[in-house]
Amino acid sequence: GEGNVIRMGFNEELDVLRDLLDNSVERMKAIEASERKATGISSLKVKFNKVFGYFLEVPKSQTNKVPESYTRKQTLVNSERYITQELKSFEDKILSANEKIETLEKTLFSSVCLQLASSLERFKSVALVLSEIDASQSLASVARRNNYSRPRFSEHGKVKVSSSRHPIVEKFVADFTPNDISMSRTENFFIVTGPNMSGKSTFIRQIALLSIMAQIGSFVPADDAMLSIYDRVFTRIGARDELASGKSTFLVEMMETATILSKATEDSLVILDEVGRGTSTFDGISIAWAVSEFIYEAVGCHTIFATHFTELTELSNMYTGIKNKTVRIVETEEGIVFLHKVVDGVANRSHGIEVAKLAGIPEAVLSRAKEILKVISKQSALDKAVRVLTAEDLKEIRQSKKGKMNRNQITLF
Helix, strand or coil, rough: CCCCCCCCCCCCCHHHHHHHHHHHHHHHHHHHHHHHHHHHHCCCCCEEEECCCEEEEEEHHHHHHHCCCEEEEEEEEEEEEEHHHHHCCCHHHHHHHHHHHHHHHHHHHHHHHHHHHHHHHHHHHHHHHHHHHHHHHHHHHHHHHHHCCCCEEECCCCCEEEECCCHHHCCCCCCCCCCEEEEECCCCCCEEEEECCCCCCHHHHHHHHHHHHHHCCCEECEEEEEEEEECEEEEECCCCCHHHHCCCCHHHHHHHHHHEEEEECCCCCEEEEEHHHHHHHHHHHHHHHHHHHHHHHCCEEEEEEEECCCCHHHHHHCCCCCEEEEEEEEECEEEEEEEEEECCCCCCCCHHHHHHHHHCHHHHHHHHHHHHHHHHHCCCCCCCCCCCCCCHHHHHHHHHCCCCCCCCCCCCC
């Protein structure tokens, strides 16, 4: 509908019409020069306006030289305007050219479409091949440019990645710190603690990204990577509400968690970045604790759980397959320094006040927060003697996880 669809050289009639429009000014000048020469009227001009169209304008002092073939069109105070058969023909062609071009282009385009329709399957085949080439070439270029390595896949649920990196974050952070991870069917649940900004979220997300990249056929940002094949990657990340549908931030968080608990299988990867933070501390810890036990006992999939609830690290003393990881920091007189290195262990505290200081919170507020923290820590310490689940508890948890996905239903989100 916008024109300029058919290129020059495809249709002679269309080329002539376009040439007429594109060179109308030059043609006017050519007619003007020709008429001046034929009549000897040097001041003769060819003009155009929307009311009278194209015409020849001759000063009244020169009208005695006007030939009989001229037809008077309009009389002015100082000049006469005329039309000739040649100029009338030129005017008709110019004024109808746009309409003819539009009609002709639509006709030609429809004709081409009808011809191409008979080869539709060929075009689909070519498009598929080109898209595969494009995707493969893009992945190869990125892998070469960013020093990615070729991943291997384990048949026994093992994951062993050396010096893994986040493919996006490393582009925006100077001296990105790589990290290792090793998981198996028996050591399959990691609880990662550490302060804000230390790199917990980046670490857990990059493991998920590496897994997805490997399963679409890409090399991965790591020195070496052996990965498990996952049916799905589930994530519970971030805080958001859906006010329009009456869902609070915590409700959305719990709905996402519920989906994971009901849909994940032992072949899934679950990434949890905080669970239970949208409610009271003890409610949140209780939910996060129970969710962890359920995933470990009833689902049994690879899980990485980043949390500020250091109380959850007690789970490693109760279950052999749950391991604790933390992000190293260095405390100095000026504040904390983030090393972004994930190691075995537990964060001794969240360092939230130190992060608040980095954000510019006034010193008076920080000092008061430290005083309050000391009081709350003493009064709210979690009883370390949390009971170990009984055989009946475990049986109930495992029985509640029913309807696992058939491998024929496996999809990758």
